[in-house]
Amino acid sequence: MTSDSSTRSPFSEAQTPAVSVNIEGLSKNFGDLVVLRDITLKVESGEIFVLMGPSGSGKSVLLKHIVGLEQPTAGRVLVDNRDATDPATREQVRMALVFQAGALFNSLSVYDNLALYPRENRLASEDGIQEKVMRALQILSLEGKAQKFPSELSGGMKKRVAIARALVMEPQLMMYDEPTSELDPIMSATISEIIATLKDEYHVTTIVVSHDRDLALNIADRVGILMGGKLAAIAPPAELRASTDPRIQDFLNPRIDLKNPRFKHLET
Ligand SMILES: Nc1ncnc2c1ncn2[C@@H]1O[C@H](COP(=O)(O)OP(=O)(O)O)[C@@H](O)[C@H]1O
Ligand SMILES: [Mg+2]
Incomplete structure (x- = not known):
């Protein structure tokens, strides 16, 4: 390494x-x-x-x-x-699959969409999850969008959120x-x-x-x-x-x- x-x-x-x-x-x-x-x-x-x-x-x-x-x-x-x-x-x-339509949960904020998988799978403490989520948002230049809802985002931004959500899974295969x-x-x-x-x-x-x-x-x-x-x-x-x-x-x-x-x- x-x-x-x-x-x-x-x-x-x-x-x-x-x-x-x-x-x-x-x-x-x-x-x-x-x-x-x-x-x-x-x-x-x-x-x-x-x-x-x-x-x-x-x-x-x-x-x-x-x-x-x-x-x-x-x-x-x-x-x-x-x-x-x-x-x-x-x-x-x-493995992470970014679907065509993005498949974001419209009732959840961008932050909660990204946090869902690590929370459900208990991958980290809430602090650890926050760190992963914010890092993924930063990589996709979405730091400012954490509290937005999918309906408030453009098509291109939704795709970036879907990619960020996949990144939170720390994939070996994207x-x-x-x-x-x-x-x-x-x-x-x-x-x-x-x-x-x-x-x-x-x-x-x-x-x-x-x-x-x-x-x-x-x-x-x-x-x-x-x-x-x-x-x-x-x-x-x-x-x-x-x-x-x-x-x-x-x-x-x-x-x-x-x-x-x-x-x-x-x-x-
Ligand atoms: N679960 C399914 N049951 C029956 N037919 C399916 C199913 N999934 C895909 N197909 C059919 O398989 C073919 C290939 O589909 P798909 O892989 O979605 O094409 P694309 O190359 O556009 O992604 C299509 O004719 C589609 O209707
Ligand atoms: Mg297809």
Whole structure:
């Protein structure tokens, strides 16, 4: 362990190494609907992996397998070499999932939203919890918002509160589901920067599900593109940009063909 503050976890007393995620031959069906087909992927400890793919391609379903909220139809998911569906894994590995909508409790202040998890799990005394909560708020530049209620905050601020709440869990693995959806380009860039900073400074393994091409190409160590239940590509951003695979290029650079009769109403 180093004493250099730039490489310490936000909660130095609880420092633990980042963890890897191994997805091995994962398939998932819901009845007749086949969502994931034999996916194999290793996310390395300390990596930022961004999973892209069209709507409905199974990105959120894949995340839910990592946190143990879904059971594989076939194959398995290992987090830190432990089965994700084993309840003991969630006790031994600290994972945080930042949901698309943020999922804040509207009846609780920002402070109480952040304090809820450590209070319920008796992770620290009230003084200790206050310290963790204030540190997380500070990291996200939200110190002044502790007593606000979610309804009083902008969309971008709510996302930051949701990230701060995840940080309070002192995660070894941070996952984000569409963290920049519904945000303007500047706020999206800010959130992307925050995700990258948290990973760089605290070495937390990071998996981001996102439609946001700029986010993916700017912060990912590697990007995976999920299509038709399979990973159509897994590559670092520079390699993806250079890909000659038309499916990848169409996905990264979608073009609206105004000659297509579907868009007739858009013609000027
Ligand atoms: N619990 C469920 N039961 C049945 N179908 C589901 C369930 N969860 C997701 N699906 C279906 O699986 C597909 C992938 O969903 P999802 O992972 O949410 O897509 P996205 O890539 O947009 O996140 C969709 O067709 C969705 O309707
Ligand atoms: Mg989704």
